[in-house]
Each structure stands twice: as C-alpha cells, then as structure tokens.
Amino acid sequence: MNINVQTGEVRLSQRTPTPIEMMVVVGPRDYYRYYRNSRVTHVTIVARMPNGTAHELCRNLRLMANRSVVVTANGRVKPQKYGGYLFEDEDGCPRGYRILKTRAQSIGALSGTRGRTQSLLSHVSREGRRLRSIAFPADYYGFLYVNHDFTAEQVRKYGKIYGSYRFTQKCITINEPDLLRDIMVRDFHVFPDRRYFHLGSSKIGKSLFFLPGSDDDWKRVRSILSPVFTSGKLRAMMRNISGISDKFVNNLSRFAEQGEPVDMRKYVGAFAMDVISACAYGINVESIDNPNHPIVTNAMKILNTDAGVGIMLSVMIPQLGRLLRAEPFDIKAVKYFDDLTNQILSERKVINKYSASDTKRRTDFIQLMIDSEKSDKESEYYSGGSDVETDETIEQHIHKRPMGTLSADELTAQGILFFIAGYDTTSAAITHAIYYLSQNKDCQQKLYEELQSCDEFTYEKLAHFKYLNAVISETLRLAPSLTRIQRESLTDYKLGNTGITIPKGTSVEIVPYTLHRQPDLWPNPNDFIPDRFLEPTHHPYAYIPFGGGPRVCIGQRFAMQEMRMCLAKLIKQFEFDPVDKTQTKLEYFTGSLLMSPKELMVNIKSRSTIGKSLLFLPGSDDDWKRVRSILSPVFTSGKLRAMMRNISGIFDKFVNNLFRFVEKGEPVNMRKYVGAFAMDVISACAYGINVESIDNPNHPIVTNAMKILNTDAGVGIMLLIIIIIVYTKF
C-alpha cells in the first residue's frame, strides 16, 4: 500500500482496476460494513481518520485487495499527530468528514448491489444512528450554541448532503444549488410548506410565513400582500425611511463629535425599529429617545424568543408543544399588537370615510392592506405590479390578482409578522455591512467615492449604485440574516440523480450560511470581496439570502431599499473604523436562526468637507484661486437679480408670519424670525429647497446648519454658509 501525499492516492494493487462500482467512505467505522458485500472497486475516502483508523482501513482493504481496489483521498492527505490522516482541500482547508456529491452516488451504487432501491429512510436512519452521539438531537445543540457555527461544523463533518433526526422527524440538509433549485422552484408542489411549528394560541399562525403553502389561504394572503411591496408603493415609503435615516445620522453625529466609540448594533436596531413601526403602522416611535415606547417593549418581547422552554418545545417537538399548550410567543405582547391593529383599523375606517386625501397620503402596510379590500382598479395595485415577482415559476403559483380580502385576525397577524420578519433581519444585515466595511477600509473608501457626488438619495438612484448593491450582496453572502430555510416534503421525492429518495414528511434543511461559503462555489469564500457581485457569475441558487421560489421573502425589495438608504447616508456622512473593542469575530446570540450579533463597537469620524471651502483654503494655494474664480460669477448682479424672485417670495411669507403678532398685539422676538428668514433664503438660493423654517424647525437643513454654527443664525455666519454651500454645489 502506498499513499501519495501530493495526490492523496492510495494504491493497493498494481493492476489497473475496472471501475464497476464506486463508494465513498463517510466515517472511520462504517466503510467495512458498506464495503463487505459490494462489488466496489473504487473507494474515495472523504473521512478524517483519527487515531490510526486510516491504518485500520488500509489493512482491511489490503486483506480484501484480491479484488483490486483503488482508494483515493479527496484532496491532500496530511499525517496527523496521533497517527491517521487528515484530508485537506487544495486550498489547505481541513475538511474533516467531507462528503461529496459522489457520496450520494455511492449510496445509489450500494443499493444497486443489494438489488433494491435504498430509500433515504434507511440512509437517514443509518446516519441518524451513526451520528446520534454527535448530531442527535442536532437542533438542541443548535439551541445551546450559535446556530450557524454549529451548522457549519456539521456540514464540515458530514458534507453537503447529510441526514439526521430531530426526534422522530427525518431531516436532510442539502447544499447543492441544482438540487435546491429543484426543491424550491421546479418541484414546489412537493415542497410548498415550511416545517411545522406549534404557534400556541397567538394569531401569528395566520401570517404569511407560517401558513402552509399547500393551503389556499397562503395563496390568497400572498396575492393580497404582494402589491404592498411593488416599487410604486415602496417609492412612497422611501420618504419615511429617508427621514428616519436623517435622524439616525443626527444621533450618531454626537459620537463623531465627541470621538467616542459607538455600539452600532444598538443604533441600527433602533433605526430598524423606527422604520418598521412607521412603515407597518404609520407610527413615529423614535426608539432611541423612547426606549420604553410600548411598540418597542412589546416588539422586543415577541422577538426575544431566546431558547425559552416554550419556543424549544414548539420548534423541536411541536406535537408535544401542542399537547402541553406551550406558548412560543409572549401572549400579552401579541395582544398589544392585536389591540393596536384593531384601534388603527377603526380609526382609519372613520378617517377614510371623511377624508379621502388622508387615505391617499398614508403609505404604511396597514393602510395598503385596508386598501386591498377595495377593487384593484380603485387601489391601483398594478401600476407597478410587473415587478412584484419575476420568476416565471413563481407566477405559476401565485395569482397576481388579489383574491378576496384579509380578515381582521389575518391583518393583525401580518402586522406582527412584519415586525418579526422585517426588524432583526434588516438591522442585523446593516450591522454586518458596517462591520465588514470597518474591517475593509479600501471597500469603505470605494463606496464613499461612489456616493460622494450624490446630493439626494432617491429610490431610483439608490438602486443604481453598483458598488453599494455589491456591498450589500456580499454582506448577505457572508452573513445571511436567516441562517436556515426549511421545506417539508408532501410526498416521497427522488432527489435529482443522487439515487436518494426523500421520504414524505422529511424536513429539508437549507443553510444559506454554509452554501454561501462553499469553496467550490465561491473563491476565497471567507473574504469580504464586494467586487464579485459587480459581474456576478455564480449559480443563482448558490446565493439565496432571501430564499427562493414562490416562498421567497416578500419583503426583499423593501429590505434592500431600507439597507441602501441607511448605508448610503451613513457612509456619505461618516467614516467607520474598528476600535480595540471591535471583535475580529462577532459574538452572536445562541439558539437563534437569525445571525444576530450582540454588539458592534466602532469609532466614527465625520467626513466634513468644510476645510475645502473658500474661507479655509490657504490663499497661497492654487485651489483657492480656482474656487474663487468659479464662485465670483455666482455673485454677479445678473445672477443676484434672478435670485431676488426667491428672496421676495420668502420675504412675503416672513411679513405674513409677523402679521399674526400685529393682529394679536403681542410682542415678537425679531431675532428668531429674522434668523428663520435668513435660513429660508440660504436654503432656497443655495439648494433650491423650500424649508419654511418657522413651521419646520426640525427640518434637517435647519438642525444641521445650527449644529455647524452652534449659535443663532447671525447674518455674518450666514454669509459663511452661503460660501460653503455654494462651493459644495460645484
């Protein structure tokens, strides 16, 4: 016997064997059992062989070598300290019990030798027994450890496809893009459902996520909700998100000024909470200033399902959970949202009756769902309907026209679901993006350069920033917010050409976290390289942060817009640096299917451009000459004459405001009103923006200008702003 360390080939016979059957050894012990009765002539060892097991294997094979066997290791073979061999990939990455696609073929081959089709049931049970000490009960360990790390370890040990048991339920984990496409799209009729959870007495079971896909209710609810996420509706919501992003940036400025590190996890969480409250319920929460707002506290109670007994039972042994009437969600918190939705519904119904304009103005999910009760013509669903779903197969399964209406319970359930599905997923993704950008400063600079020239981030502009989108995609590749996607088989199912039959009722576990880091699908899989998404070449089902097929995330576009807006505004305004406290490896909560980091401490610096203004440029500098020569024509009498129209209009408003005091005979603080007049003139002449600062003292232009000035708007300083602003326009 001879093991070639370079090629990993173990040759037991001088004769060239005729490959009749192939098998892949999946573990140190079981090769012999599989091998004994088969006609296998080629064996690929993909298992770590600890403590001399490799020697044992080779000895046994030698005993049987009269049948001429070629044993090939998958990758290089590295002698281990305690004997045995560890097999490595070409890139030197230890693979442990690596199981390749061929392993599935080997099962087919083995079954062939036995003359009957071997179903996954026996494969799984064999795996289940064999793995029991390690993988049973796999998900319990997942609850005790960080779930995605645990799953990655399992995939490392058992390969891209492996079986396990979750109590009595059979599970198969699959990390093969082609097979995933079959399961999620082509054969959706076999896998329309997620795994069954016991959801207790709450109404959440009526929400889109938890409704069985085989059920007409799911189709009805999805068809009603889809138009809520069309580009037309999202464009209207962007005003909300933009305003909340501005406040977020304002809040962070404090840390930039004081040079203190900030926990971005906390602030991004508050941002995401404000966005979802405004977009779902039309409520302005400002959760950083109001951490005890009932929306925040109750949402947190529902979201904080950290491996409690109720949730463990409901997820792991749903039947027992049902029997014991376990409650996975905080019932009082669910009731709060129930009451809130009912209250909003009745208020809106009264308002809508008397004020059609109010209905039109509102763009939150609740209003859009109320509108869904109207005819589709009336609610203009299909103005942007073509981009609700793009996949043809999705179209086959989801009727584009809303069918029927939502009951009050269903409406409440969707409202709560938007919190569960839309809050932590998005905030975790934004946190991860900042983490990766602070660790990869060259990428951060590249992103800043892309965003730098843009004054206003609109829906259309945001979608077209290529690098921004690449940064988000790469973030979701490395850190997909939802680490596990599940489907349950309605019937027995032949898994591609693997020879495996998935029995009815098996839970198919899809793990984007491991799929996105497979070295054969992604070069340098653990590195943050946004450029790979500029001209993407990957298999479409090698990248599934939002799932796939008809059950793909319905909030994907909304989440993408929210992430784009938030990141664009943050990176344009601040530079993020790691601080000592920044973990090179983030810490995560255990037992969560979400990749939810505990904290992210970073340093932030303001990207101020004030030093490049005419006032501060040294006169000896060529730049000063250039800037002065550009600015001079702006102040010629011709240009000023044109601006006078603006100033005259603002003056009329100023006078009107003062008349109020004249009528009431009250004294007036002229300093304040003249300051507001000057602010309006500057905003209109420099940016063409109508601020009306007396009525809108919280307008971002006013609050930010005041922060720069840190004094009341004196005319002299206003002149300075004119110079700065006019310069930055060029």
Ligand code: HEM
């Ligand atoms: C970065 C943010 C987000 C990520 C990574 C994400 C990811 C996912 C994933 C992986 C699924 C399962 C898809 C499947 O089974 O194939 C899903 C489903 C879903 N998501 Fe999201 N999601 C995000 C944001 C949102 C938002 C903001 C909302 C709503 C406001 C939302 C609502 C939903 C709903 C309702 C479903 C269930 C769809 C159905 O079963 O028909 N998600 N999401």
